[in-house]
Amino acid sequence: MRSGRNVTWGIGWYYVGASTEFGVVPRAVFDQYNGSGVEAFYNFQVTPWLIVTPDVQFIQPGMRAIATHDVFIGGFRINVIL
Numbered sequence: 001m002r003s004g005r006n007v008t009w010g011i012g013w014y015y016v017g018a019s020t021e022f023g024v025v026p027r028a029v030f031d032q033y034n035g036s037g038v039e040a041f042y043n044f045q046v047t048p049w050l051i052v053t054p055d056v057q058f059i060q061p062g063m064r065a066i067a068t069h070d071v072f073i074g075g076f077r078i079n080v081i082l
Contacts, residue, residue, distance in 0.1 A: 006045040013038050035061045051079040 015036045041055035057073045
């Protein structure tokens with residue numbers, strides 16, 4: 001990677017809280033629970049028209065959620081600027 005290319009990175013924490021104001025049907029269908037996680041990403045410009053962003057997330061589901069274990073999830077995004 002040559003100098004002068006656009007490079008950004010970030011780390012964020014999030015908390016997802018399920019609203020208690022949902023009706024009975026949405027709660028039954030979506031079965032919402034609280035949870036939290038951390039995300040880190042690195043965004044770099046490969047060419048003037050191609051930007052690549054790998055990221056990793058650590059998710060900790062709330063109590064009674066469908067997923068019962070903590071999990072790491074990796075992702076990869078490509079943006080093409082026309």
